Amino acid sequence: MAIYESIVILDSLIPPKEIDSAMDRFSALITENNGKVRQVEKWGKKRLAYEIQKKQYGFYASIEFEGEGNIPVILESEYNYNDNVLRYLTYRYDKYKLKAMASETPAVNKAEKVEPKKKPVIDIESEEPEKTDFENNDIEAEADSDETVEENKE
Amino acid sequence: MIRVRRKRVCFFCQSGMDYIDFKEEKLLLRYVTEQGKIIPRHTSGTCAKHQRQLAQAIKRARHLALIPFVTDFTR
Numbered sequence: 001m002a003i004y005e006s007i008v009i010l011d012s013l014i015p016p017k018e019i020d021s022a023m024d025r026f027s028a029l030i031t032e033n034n035g036k037v038r039q040v041e042k043w044g045k046k047r048l049a050y051e052i053q054k055k056q057y058g059f060y061a062s063i064e065f066e067g068e069g070n071i072p073v074i075l076e077s078e079y080n081y082n083d084n085v086l087r088y089l090t091y092r093y094d095k096y097k098l099k100a101m102a103s104e105t106p107a108v109n110k111a112e113k114v115e116p117k118k119k120p121v122i123d124i125e126s127e128e129p130e131k132t133d134f135e136n137n138d139i140e141a142e143a144d145s146d147e148t149v150e151e152n153k154e
Numbered sequence: 155m156i157r158v159r160r161k162r163v164c165f166f167c168q169s170g171m172d173y174i175d176f177k178e179e180k181l182l183l184r185y186v187t188e189q190g191k192i193i194p195r196h197t198s199g200t201c202a203k204h205q206r207q208l209a210q211a212i213k214r215a216r217h218l219a220l221i222p223f224v225t226d227f228t229r
Contacts (some may be wrong), residue, residue: 017176048219059218088219096207100173 001066003038003098006075006090009058012045014084022084023061029074035067052086162199166208174204176211179220186212190224 008028011021019042022130027037043060052058065071070092077090166174176182185193185200185208192212195205215221 009218025227047224049216050219060218087218089214091214094172103172 001036001068002095003066003138004072004090005062005064005093006072006088007062007080008061008062008085009048009060010088011055011086012057012059013055014059018084019059019061022082023063026063026075026078029078030063030065030071032064033067033074035065035071037063037065039064054085058086091111107135159174164199164201164204167201171204172226174207174211176214176218177220179215182208182212182215182221186221189224190216 010022023042024042027040031039039062041062041064043062045057045059048056048058063105072092075090076088102127164218185198192209195202197207206221212221218224219222
């Protein structure tokens with residue numbers, strides 16, 4: 001059993017009830033096919049970096065689940081069938097992600113294994129985004145690569 | 155005159171980052187040009203291992219409309 005994450009961009013103009021029902025439908029599909037939903041996360045309405053189907057905004061939501069390889073295929077067909085889904089991405093956690101997860105919160109992972117039926121829904125809007133130190137450190141490359149920078153300006 | 159090049163160190167190795175998450179748009183935007191192209195590793199100094207992960211992350215973020223494929227400059 002591998003761990004997957006599926007992220008969908010839904011139409012932000014549909015009522016919140018329909019968003020919930022769509023997410024429930026996707027979760028139900030996973031559990032029907034012997035999968036296990038680990039986490040359902042709603043990122044909220046976000047501005048898209050470029051227009052998709054003439055829309056400026058989208059509602060982002062993600063489902064983290066465990067299961068066999070047939071589940072992503074089933075989800076994909078469901079996404080294609082659903083007109084409210086603008087974009088989707090399902091990916092399998094690679095070794096780096098699994099390693100980062102194991103080192104980050106070993107206690108939380110154990111807790112999840114004990115209570116597998118729990119479905120935490122996290123509202124990301126209420127949480128403050130983590131601040132990382134990379135914003136302060138300027139890229140060192142800029143000083144050294146005069147040629148490439150000039151090329152870009154042209 | 156031979157210009158002495160300062161040795162660049164991979165930012166991700168330095169900060170001990172194992173996994174590059176494609177959801178961190180701000181981090182990824184440091185590694186694309188103004189036009190939205192991925193900066194090559196001889197310019198940014200990223201090591202091969204992290205550049206592979208970085209490229210994957212940027213492509214995923216582009217697909218989900220977190221960062222743009224191209225940025226147009228209207229003249």
